Amino acid sequence: MLRLDSRDPAFDADFARLLSVKREVAEDVDETVRGIIAAVVERGDEALVAYTRRFDGYGAEFTAAALRVTPEEVDAAVAAAPREALDALHLARERIETYHRAQLPADHRETDALGVTLGWRWTALESVGLYVPGGTASYPSSVLMNAIPAKVAGVKRLAMVVPMPGGVTNPLVLAAARLAGVDEIFRIGGAQAVAALAYGTATISPVAKIVGPGNAYVAAAKRRVFGQVGIDMIAGPSEVLILADDSANPDWVAADLLAQAEHDPAAQAILITDSDTLAAAVAVAVEGQLSTLPRVAIARASWRDYGAILRVARLADAIPLVDRLAPEHLEIEARDAEALSARVRNAGAIFLGAHTPEAIGDYVGGPNHVLPTARSARFSSGLGVLDFMKRTSLLSCSPEALRALGPAAVALGRAEGLDGHARSVAIRLNL
Amino acid sequence: MLRLDSRDPAFDADFARLLSVKREVAEDVDETVRGIIAAVVERGDEALVAYTRRFDGYGAEFTAAALRVTPEEVDAAVAAAPREALDALHLARERIETYHRAQLPADHRETDALGVTLGWRWTALESVGLYVPGGTASYPSSVLMNAIPAKVAGVKRLAMVVPMPGGVTNPLVLAAARLAGVDEIFRIGGAQAVAALAYGTATISPVAKIVGPGNAYVAAAKRRVFGQVGIDMIAGPSEVLILADDSANPDWVAADLLAQAEHDPAAQAILITDSDTLAAAVAVAVEGQLSTLPRVAIARASWRDYGAILRVARLADAIPLVDRLAPEHLEIEARDAEALSARVRNAGAIFLGAHTPEAIGDYVGGPNHVLPTARSARFSSGLGVLDFMKRTSLLSCSPEALRALGPAAVALGRAEGLDGHARSVAIRLNL
Incomplete structure (x- = not known):
């Protein structure tokens, strides 16, 4: 397990290294x-x-x-x-x-002032x-x-x-x-x-x-x-990032870290806290709980190789770190969980408050548990209904609308050297 | 240019062949x-x-x-x-x-009867x-x-x-x-x-x-x-499919086919019609318009190698063909354009009526012109705002909500052999 402190001069380099760790072995199959x-x-x-x-x-x-x-x-x-x-x-x-x-x-459909009907429909x-x-x-x-x-x-x-x-x-x-x-x-x-x-x-x-x-x-x-x-996306090993202050219960935090670690030796569980007391207590609690976990070997390997406890001066300092890590799961167990959550940009799913262990979301919360891993929450979302639908755009011009829009299309077609495009409009307008 | 007739006994095999034509040469770079x-x-x-x-x-x-x-x-x-x-x-x-x-x-956020606050937000x-x-x-x-x-x-x-x-x-x-x-x-x-x-x-x-x-x-x-x-998606050569009956103007249809063909020798322009008269007139008009097109060589190659005119008994018969072709652009120039359009499932964009040449959509219509090619409209959409956003799911349980949902999560965690998951819930409930 890695320990970092944002007040350490080497922190930036160490954090960049943490970001770049590859947890997946690409098998050549x-x-x-x-x-x-x-x-x-x-x-x-x-x-x-x-x-x-x-x-x-x-x-x-x-x-x-x-x-x-x-x-x-x-x-x-x-x-x-x-x-x-x-x-x-x-x-x-x-x-x-x-x-x-x-x-x-x-779906969306409207007719604008020019007489163009446009919109889209989902199927x-x-x-x-x-x-x-x-x-x-x-x-x-x-x-x-x-x-x-x-x-x-x-x-x-x-x-x-x-x-x-x-x-x-x-x-x-x-x-x-x-x-x-x-x-x-x-x-x-x-x-x-x-x-x-x-x-x-x-x-x-x-x-x-x-x-x-x-x-x-x-x-x-x-x-x-x-x-x-x-x-769909190709999922990598699972991850949790827990943001916690000294109001958090170290046993609960440790249990949540291990619930992640037990998935896979390549899973990653990270705690970011502003409390030395909590950091120390969680480290002890993890060791204590590990031994009684049926999947002890997997969880131990994950925690040893990819686990981390990061100490920051104030929890607010953690926000840019969270956004760079872009965790699949983010738990916030801190006094101002709501306010912190509102400032996070990149996370697949956020679990707010001490009574929302990620396992609730894995099973019965309601949101999807198929979520972006390996920092891809920077640019993608968890699985949802939209992944099973597609959008068809619709456009319909009245003769008047074509007269209004046509000349601009002709101008752009010609400017792009696509005279056939221009002609398909011009031929309808006797231009 | 390929000519097919859906009343021909060989049509199914010929159409399947048309579907499977690869228009892209994969360069090994x-x-x-x-x-x-x-x-x-x-x-x-x-x-x-x-x-x-x-x-x-x-x-x-x-x-x-x-x-x-x-x-x-x-x-x-x-x-x-x-x-x-x-x-x-x-x-x-x-x-x-x-x-x-x-x-x-x-965004979406609600608190349900159990006291679970859940939803998502887009960023x-x-x-x-x-x-x-x-x-x-x-x-x-x-x-x-x-x-x-x-x-x-x-x-x-x-x-x-x-x-x-x-x-x-x-x-x-x-x-x-x-x-x-x-x-x-x-x-x-x-x-x-x-x-x-x-x-x-x-x-x-x-x-x-x-x-x-x-x-x-x-x-x-x-x-x-x-x-x-x-x-984003990797776009292939562009395509248009025009569905037209004898109410369509063959010169306009020909101009639209060529506006597609001039893009690329691997572009594809297809007409499906229930009218022999229109089919013949369009074929003649295409030849006539080709010679005066600045990009004549490109358009001629595309029309020759990948162009097609398909004759169907009734336009309604074309709908399943459209869905299998899943064209990037679908123009409907027919009397019942609206009704036909409503029955189409797979198309990147639909252009309704004789006064809506695709070129309007390429430039000034409003909808996006970055659209799924190579039959991928079966499972994907044109470029849009959602491609530049991602959704983070939110979950927050009150202590009471955790008591209500927790036992089910514990049962599923244990059933899946993930005792650490079960424990992360049980530890909070003294189960």
Whole structure:
């Protein structure tokens, strides 16, 4: 864990170094992925079945007919899911849906003084593919967070892929898919699943956009199919930045730092405080809580390699540091949390006050937990309804409006050396 | 030029082939670009000056001090610009600004029945870089279309780069920059300009996002710096699809097809009609108008290689074809233009009625002319104010709200094997 003090003369250089730390190891899987995509494009279901047999441990009994998860399997999963978690998913679904409904954008249309009717309209994407990782990273909450905004947007066909190595799946993942209104589920994963969603096979119709997290192969495949289909951002390791003063409870702050650290050895948890007392108490509390955490090895590695406690003279001094770090998650546990929050420009999500641990937002708060990582909150937003819609602009001129606007268009067309542009206007006006 | 008839048994296969035509030749410039970016990251201004000398034909007198275009140079450009075009730019600026102001999104904040305060707020990107190509593709209208939404969004610092090979520049480009409120202008281009904007040099501060069109080197550089900064979409060759019935004027339709074709030999202009008479008349009119077009060679190549006239039994049959083509520009010149338009899902921009040639939208209509190409209107939108803003979600729980929501978050954290998440909530509730 790194300790920095903004009053230290070396602080600027040290902070710049903290900003530039790369927490992701880029695995070079692109050649493999290229081959897998080409095979799925060429041989469709046959390639998909072959890869799935090989990577997910199925035998010859696994055929194209088995790609699709049946409604009966989902029924069985819902029946097998632990009741308490299922109830929690219901609550989450409701809250996430309510929050995202408020994001539905308005169409616009007006006729101006010249007689030009103009505006835009939003339409939902026709079809979306949702990638869900298999194994331990198969999170039902992520199914809700990706699927619900798509359905709120009005996406008609939402096709989910989730690898089930050895036939094993998390019943809560299927239950979450049912709750969120997922229309089709396929037991495939990896680059082959991304290729199938992008290009289609006999069993799987192609989609317009693919969203959802995945490993290096999935990320490389998404990059490769981009253009053929849309993709969401490629998420990096998760991060939290906690801004706290001496009113904060060090045990709570430590628990929040570790909730981040337990995600991934490359996750990052940072505390910025104006209190030496809090800094010291949090450092002790982290060590104390680490030992009783089931994912102790992961959390310990994250805290050791990427954790940091930054001491600033006044919390207000932290604002420019926050904006440069542009954290995925920002918790503010300080007396003037509201006022501090209002001054922050770059953060994916802000959690205000001591009673708002980030985990509430991960599950049941309502806002999306798919958020920009690796400082990309400087220029991008968390997942939302707009990611599943697109805007078409509308323009309509009356003959009078064309007479009013035409000469300027002709002048600009000619000035740009695009006489064909100018002519398309002039020919209508006998210019 | 391709002719298809939807009543032909081979139509489906032919149309699928039309959809899959690749109009862009991918130049392999990535290794060169990688080297240029690395040099600018490492040696800053020195590398930038060296590349600019080499690629833009400057001598040793060109130093870092000359990178920035001075306000006096912009004054001189404005004075030298042709008055008629300048007036047209003023009109365009006003109309584009008015249209985009309506796109400013609303913040949202509410407190629900449980006592959870939640919502989001939008903030402008702090700084944006705008790439403007040099030479004949240096379009003042594109400066307005990229810069105005950024300024409407509230971007404080808008830095434009434009190469000036041999010191030559289009005065209207600088005039448009002034009109649109561009804050800084640098006479650089290519991958080196993209690298300077992304990573910064002594003379150029880094930006959060880079937008604007460019050649293969610029596109490759934008792809490479993505992540370090945001980028806009990488635009492909431009396209128009015209949907017309026998009420349309064949000369006007032909002029509109050619206004598209003159952009680029890889541009695509397609007519879909239910009228054999119109189809024949347009084909003749295109040939007639081609010969008198200054950019005849470009337009002829585009029409020959990628132009198409599709005959359908009824215009309504064209709607699914339109949605699959997902054109950048869709013109509807038919009796029931409104009704047809309402049924289209995938199009970047729609131009309604015979008096709305696309060129009006290119210059002075108001909507943005930066639009999704290559069928990407299936999943993306034209440039707008939202591209220069990002959304931060907000969540704040009262102690009572945490008590209400906490148990569900604890249940889901445990169900997902993330006990640290569960603990961060439980520790606050003494669970």
